[in-house]
Amino acid sequence: MKVPSTTDVVPTSVGAEPHRPLYHFTPPAKWMNDPNGMVFYEGEYHLFYQFFPDSTVWGPMHWGHAVSADLVHWTHLPVALYPDSLGLIFSGSAVVDWKNTSGFGVGGKPPLVAMFTYHNMAREKAGAQDFQSQGLAYSNDRGRTWTKYAGNPVIPNPGVRDFRDTKVLWHEPSQRWIMVLAAADRVRLYTSDNLKRWEQVSEFGANIAAHGGVWECPDLFPLKVEGTNETRWVLLVSINPGGPNGGSATQYFVGNFDGTTFTMDPTFAPAIGAGGKEASRGVWLDHGRDNYAGVTWSDIPTEDGRRLFIGWMSNWDYATVVPTAAWRSAMTVPRVLTLQRTAVGPRVFSTPVSELRLLRGETLSMPSQRLSGTTALRLPRGTTPASAEVDLELRIPPGTATDIALELSNAAGDVYRVGFDASAKQFYSDRTRTPHGFSQTFATAVHTAPRIANDSIVRMHVYFDRASAELFADGGATALTDIYFPSEDFTTMRLVVTGAAVRLQYATLSGVRAMQK
Numbered sequence: 207m208k209v210p211s212t213t214d215v216v217p218t219s220v221g222a223e224p225h226r227p228l229y230h231f232t233p234p235a236k237w238m239n240d241p242n243g244m245v246f247y248e249g250e251y252h253l254f255y256q257f258f259p260d261s262t263v264w265g266p267m268h269w270g271h272a273v274s275a276d277l278v279h280w281t282h283l284p285v286a287l288y289p290d291s292l293g294l295i296f297s298g299s300a301v302v303d304w305k306n307t308s309g310f311g312v313g314g315k316p317p318l319v320a321m322f323t324y325h326n327m328a329r330e331k332a333g334a335q336d337f338q339s340q341g342l343a344y345s346n347d348r349g350r351t352w353t354k355y356a357g358n359p360v361i362p363n364p365g366v367r368d369f370r371d372t373k374v375l376w377h378e379p380s381q382r383w384i385m386v387l388a389a390a391d392r393v394r395l396y397t398s399d400n401l402k403r404w405e406q407v408s409e410f411g412a413n414i415a416a417h418g419g420v421w422e423c424p425d426l427f428p429l430k431v432e433g434t435n436e437t438r439w440v441l442l443v444s445i446n447p448g449g450p451n452g453g454s455a456t457q458y459f460v461g462n463f464d465g466t467t468f469t470m471d472p473t474f475a476p477a478i479g480a481g482g483k484e485a486s487r488g489v490w491l492d493h494g495r496d497n498y499a500g501v502t503w504s505d506i507p508t509e510d511g512r513r514l515f516i517g518w519m520s521n522w523d524y525a526t527v528v529p530t531a532a533w534r535s536a537m538t539v540p541r542v543l544t545l546q547r548t549a550v551g552p553r554v555f556s557t558p559v560s561e562l563r564l565l566r567g568e569t570l571s572m573p574s575q576r577l578s579g580t581t582a583l584r585l586p587r588g589t590t591p592a593s594a595e596v597d598l599e600l601r602i603p604p605g606t607a608t609d610i611a612l613e614l615s616n617a618a619g620d621v622y623r624v625g626f627d628a629s630a631k632q633f634y635s636d637r638t639r640t641p642h643g644f645s646q647t648f649a650t651a652v653h654t655a656p657r658i659a660n661d662s663i664v665r666m667h668v669y670f671d672r673a674s675a676e677l678f679a680d681g682g683a684t685a686l687t688d689i690y691f692p693s694e695d696f697t698t699m700r701l702v703v704t705g706a707a708v709r710l711q712y713a714t715l716s717g718v719r720a721m722q723k
């Protein structure tokens with residue numbers, strides 16, 4: 207098996223390969239899906255990921271690996287975890303075992319401990335139900351090499367077919383490890399003193415919220431309610447299919463966690479409906495089609511205090527057929543999750559990490575002005591809409607019948623729009639006029655996201671990379687992430703107002719540089 211080495215990596219290919227993002231994380235080559243094992247240790251953010259080094263379609267899973275000092279410049283490292291006799295290495299997490307509760311530490315240094323799901327393909331093929339179990343591995347050299355625990359699996363399969371995606375956290379009040387994993391249509395919670403022996407203590411989610419598909423990749427973490435001293439717990443759960451705009455997506459719950467049991471807050475009502483009946487029962491972290499299986503970093507220093515998230519920027523509906531050649535899939539930009547009170551209850555807001563400014567090129571500002579019809583946007587010299595950041599604020603009194611879109615186009619006639627439809631009170635992303643012959647499900651409809659706020663000031667902050675747009679609307683209240691594959695890079699950016707005129711309060715248009723130093 208050929209393992210990509212650190213010399214095989216992106217620099218030679220970035221820009222040369224069609225659609226290869228300039229500043230989003232992509233594998234050096236071949237197939238990638240979920241982000242795994244994100245942990246911060248000794249100045250490095252680790253990003254592991256579901257990786258198949260032999261093909262550009264999903265296959266026997268390994269953990270690929272990269273590190274970064276700033277979340278935007280990544281260095282590829284050799285594969286961290288290989289399949290073994292217990293199975294393939296499915297999704298999971300990693301923590302710093304500061305107190306060496308596992309005993310894996312050496313020389314007074316804490317070990318990094320990863321917990322992942324074993325998927326035994328042979329048993330699955332044989333028709334068994336018990337082919338997924340949980341395994342452990344540790345590292346004493348800053349994640350460079352990993353030793354699988356001799357006592358694996360640490361949690362054997364209890365007779366549940368879909369039993370996977372362990373996320374571990376240290377629970378300070380009870381001085382114990384907590385682990386959450388997905389078990390069919392719910393999550394199960396476990397506790398442990400040493401990361402090796404686990405006891406199930408509760409479960410959550412059967413018949414609650416969206417169940418359009420199997421539950422996967424949960425995460426559980428505390429967040430302070432912005433502007434208060436109150437802490438609530440957030441439970442992320444990815445589901446496939448059943449997302450608000452079709453296919454896979456991530457829903458969440460806000461509630462209390464007492465060390466054993468997660469209880470949803472009564473004030474946490476289901477979402478203001480978008481999409482089909484089943485999907486409208488969920489509250490969604492991102493309304494686009496392309497933010498899946500995302501979880502948050504462990505062990506971010508308290509001085510930093512952020513809850514940092516990254517997601518897989520694709521969708522199981524078409525992930526294996528998107529038209530890229532050498533590699534498949536990118537991650538979202540890293541994001542900060544915060545918890546805010548809103549008119550519809552507590553909501554998780556997503557904003558891009560401030561480190562992205564390290565990649566910001568020149569910026570041009572547009573002054574306040576009345577906008578109607580179509581306005582060509584002038585970008586800074588050397589900047590193209592294929593790699594740009596746009597931040598704009600509009601004044602649109604509620605009830606105004608108008609629609610405003612940021613429109614990208616190219617000479618080949620491809621058009622992509624991300625915008626706000628004031629009459630429907632929703633943000634949207636429209637990739638139906640970009641090439642989509644590779645999939646029946648890629649561009650069947652315009653993707654919509656309800657607006658939460660009711661005021662006149664609408665803010666849209668969008669990151670465009672060659673093959674993706676990420677909208678953070680109203681300060682992160684609504685996130686919408688979509689990928690696209692224009693026949694050539696987009697070259698033109700315009701603002702298109704359909705209906706009543708609106709006031710542009712300001713707009714800043716910036717270039718974003720490639721992630722290599």
Ligand code: FRU
Nearest residue numbers: 240256267296297370422499
């Ligand atoms: C989510 C998922 C996980 C699983 C992994 C396998 O995208 O299906 O549930 O662990 O991908 O690659």
